[in-house]
Amino acid sequence: MRIDILTVLPQLLESPFSASIMQRAQDKGHVEILVHNIRDYAANKHKNVDDYQYGGGAGMVMSIEPIAALIEKLQAERNYDAIIYMTPDGELFEQSACNQLSLLENIMILCGHYKGVDERIREKYITQEISIGSYVLSGGELAAAVVVDAVVRLIPGVLNDETSALTDSFQDGLLSPPVYTRPPEFKGMKVPEVLLSGDFAKIEVWREEQALKRTQERRPDLLE
Numbered sequence: 001m002r003i004d005i006l007t008v009l010p011q012l013l014e015s016p017f018s019a020s021i022m023q024r025a026q027d028k029g030h031v032e033i034l035v036h037n038i039r040d041y042a043a044n045k046h047k048n049v050d051d052y053q054y055g056g057g058a059g060m061v062m063s064i065e066p067i068a069a070l071i072e073k074l075q076a077e078r079n080y081d082a083i084i085y086m087t088p089d090g091e092l093f094e095q096s097a098c099n100q101l102s103l104l105e106n107i108m109i110l111c112g113h114y115k116g117v118d119e120r121i122r123e124k125y126i127t128q129e130i131s132i133g134s135y136v137l138s139g140g141e142l143a144a145a146v147v148v149d150a151v152v153r154l155i156p157g158v159l160n161d162e163t164s165a166l167t168d169s170f171q172d173g174l175l176s177p178p179v180y181t182r183p184p185e186f187k188g189m190k191v192p193e194v195l196l197s198g199d200f201a202k203i204e205v206w207r208e209e210q211a212l213k214r215t216q217e218r219r220p221d222l223l224e
């Protein structure tokens with residue numbers, strides 16, 4: 001998979017992909033993540049990428065031209081299966097969307113800033129708009145990092161058995177059951193007996209019960 005991220009603040013995206021699973025996924029060739037600075041495509045003298053909004057009001061709007069120039073340059077090089085815009089008024093990001101995106105070959109992700117991008121960018125180029133939650137971030141970069149992380153870990157070969165995505169929360173519509181490691185007792189708190197029993201059928205039943213209980217308590221909406 002190839003992921004192109006379009007941003008006015010590329011430095012915000014330096015560290016999220018340079019450690020652990022994301023770095024390994026790139027080293028092993030499962031994904032190529034390229035961060036592009038929109039400002040490099042501003043043709044005006046001052047390299048401005050934003051402007052006052054028509055009709056007045058506080059906050060700048062990201063200009064069409066530099067973004068369009070960058071998108072069209074990339075489109076001339078390859079086909080994109082999705083051109084995503086990160087925005088708080090997008091569709092709420094869920095595991096089902098992660099699963100779908102993980103099957104694609106080439107993705108572009110545009111990070112919004114200030115008041116957002118000129119609406120005509122959204123109309124002409126964007127195929128999908130994603131919000132990572134009902135709150136407003138300073139820009140789309142951290143949201144894009146969330147999406148990339150959630151998608152890349154699903155690409156076959158990125159995770160090994162110990163970190164398998166199949167047992168993640170949400171993959172079966174349920175939250176994950178509680179987990180424990182050594183020691184078997186800590187300040188009087190004991191690991192549930194069944195997990196030490198070695199009876200894997202019983203352990204599986206216990207985990208399913210706990211997953212259901214946790215989901216009922218914390219996310220009953222997932223069961224509807």
Ligand code: ADE
Nearest residue numbers: 086087088131132137143
């Ligand atoms: N940009 C600002 N806030 C955002 C959010 N909640 N989701 C996606 N992009 C954003």
